[in-house]
Amino acid sequence: MKVIIDSEKCQGHGRCFSLAPALFDSDDLGQGVVIGDGDVSPDQAENARLAQENCPEYAIEIEES
């Protein structure tokens, strides 16, 4: 499983990095960024979905492997 942020849609609402700090961070401008290459370990799968379902801009995609 992998998380991706569509940076065209992201407006820096910050829900992802508060709900799933192991997967997302904020850059110097406050926009959301994926940590590393976005790979989601099984114990983070729920947090990944939580972030996706709370992003007001529908900017988070999850690729199931």
Add this chain to the structure above:
Amino acid sequence: MSTTDKAPVQDFATDFDHTDPSWVKDPYPIWDDLRQRCPIAHTDRYGGAWLPTRHEDVAAIAHDTDHFTSWTVVVGNGRPGEDALPPPIGVAPPITSDPPFHAMARRLLQPVFAPKQVDLYESYVRELCGKLLDPFVGGSAIDASLDYAEHIPVGVIAKMLGFPEEDGEIFRGFVHTILEAVDKEPEERIEDFQPVIDYFTARIEEHRENPQDDLTTFLLEAKLGDMELAPEHVFGSMLLLIVAGIDTTWSAIGSSIWHLAQHPEEVARLKSEPGLLDTAIEEFLRAYSPVTMARLVKEDMDYAGCPMKKDDWILLSFPAANRDPDMFENPDEVIIDRKVNRHAAFGLGIHRCLGSNLARMEMRVALEEFLARFDSFSLADPDAVTWSQGQVRGPRSLPLTLGNF
């Protein structure tokens, strides 16, 4: 003209007015009714305005900067005159700006409001909350709006701008002048404004001579392209932070305490499960969203079946969008552990609230410090609670009875 002179609204679908006493008292049933019967309502008041109440329409308009301009974001009787800074800039960039200028003006402020920068103010906020609340510990009453919520964002903005702490009272007076100016006629506004301009100009001059590690110096040294900001831009940005950052956050803190004062079981739960507070705050932001914005229609057009005219207002109700049953299950219920909550309290699209990280931190610290000091609190008299009128909604007086048992 004061709003008491206005005719009461008979039908919100064809004649809505967001300053009508029934809306000020309880807007939620009005929006629920409109959403079913007339999802984009109209009024001839204010020279013509439209009100979308479904999340889908609010989101579409917020994202559509081709057909709608942010030139002014507060509904009034007039439209900006010829002497106003034209689009895409407007008087208070970036909130009054459109693409492509908007991105530059926003970019300038973004680093200041990024989460890691905002965290630096947390200990200041905590200390301020403690100072405000400690005199009430052991007492039996507090006005959670006037004695507490209001002072938090005022203190934070003064601190960020680097204004002297002993000017607190003066600054609070100016904040009222600025916030109230929105409802006044232009001539009156200019007169009231002179002391504010003088005060700010003096602080700007001090900072020019003696740069500090604060937002005023940051703005003075900032560059757009390779140009320094025009003095009006620096002043405009300072005003924007006051207008956008104070009664909004004051309202959000006040509404959260108002809710909790009526739900002792949730107070108990938040005390035993402090990890739930962040989720609860998102739910308070959804259910009691304080901020409604406006747009102007750029050209005559048919939009979603509505014959919109150039310069018609759109009252862009993020609060109504946040109560849409197509978007949220049981939207009128406040569920402090709601898991899926894609709320739009901080707006949608390019104007997403720049202060959202700061506002969330202020709300969290304000509620933590309040809950840490009082074990039980309730509304002293539900009818004594008064709500603000206009596009920012929150309790303006909130008398509580305190119990420490």
